[in-house]
Amino acid sequence: MGHDRHDQKSPFCRIGKSTPQRQETLQCVKFIKPYERKVIKRIIIRTILALVFFMMCRPCEIKSQVELPPKENFHLFLLAGQSNMAGRGKLTEKDTQVHPRVYALSWNGKWIPAADPIHYDKPTAGVGLGKSFAIALAERDSSIAIGLVPAACGGSPIAIWEQRVYFDQTDSYPYDDAIQRIRYALKDGMLKGILWHQGESDSNPQRAGEYKGKLKNLIERFRKDLNTPSLPFIIGQLGQFPESPWDDFKRLINEAHVTIADEMDFVGFVSSEDLSCMEDNIHFNSESLRQFGQRYAEIYMEIKKHDTSENKSAAQP
Helix, strand or coil, rough: CCCHHHHCCCCHHCCCCCHHHHHHHHHCCCCCCCCHHHHHHHHHHHHHHHHHHHHHHHHHHHCCCCCCCCCHHHHHHHECCCCHHHHCCCCCCCCCCCCCCEEEEECCCCCCCCCCCCCCCCCCCCCCCCCHHHHHHHCCCCCCCCEECCCCCCCHHHHCCCCCEECCCCCECCHHHHHHHHHHHHHCCEEEEEEECCCCCCCCCCHHHHHHHHHHHHHHHHHHHHCCCCEEEEEECCCCCCCEEECCCHHHHHHHHHHHHHCCCEEEECCCCCCEEECCCCCCHHHHHHHHHHHHHHHHHHHHHHCCCCCCCCCCC
């Protein structure tokens, strides 16, 4: 079930079965003119389906009045990149279970208990790495809660992650939306890092050569716009799937990721070694994404060990 804010009505339209209760309701308007009856019928059906969909698909948002910790104990992380950050893993029952101190910013700006899918960039959103990352940090420190701010956009090349650049696949401005959402979240917590997984869409002759410079500029832009020079930025390695061997362009993207993590302060690199893919040979499967999130947490903690700047976000909501 996706949380697509740009297509909020489409799930209702896909449900077309009639029910006895609905037919009984429609008998009340049998003396109305045919064209009026058709309009009223459509309104009634959409209303019923909207209520059913809301009750079944958004249980977390019914309980949206969550009790947040003090601002200094609410650690925020921006999730950015493309589909392997958004997550396309298949959902299981355990993915809907929540941790008492892990939250996500919903599509309409409410804090809700974090349950996959965290993202809503496309209807295919599924299990991602954000939740396991957050749980790993929350389990290390019982005094904090984690807030995930989803902003990844499936299919987005790095050139899209610039100011005022529109991306038609998600009907959004990825960079501007990410900045807007994290600034909105900052009224409740403290920004502690950015998790990044992206590069598949740049693994080609036209884009790979420019990738390193664009990613370095993006990190600097995030830090400048959020007024946090030492903001940790964690880069995840592209999938190393035997079913889809790397070519020279993927190797070039990987080299950019590794080199930037070595050259820039407070940037970490997370290995994808031994992680597996889904049937599409593009996206990490659910179990691998859970492991990947834990690896992101380990790298984040390593960065924090060497961070003497008392990294506190000075950005304003």
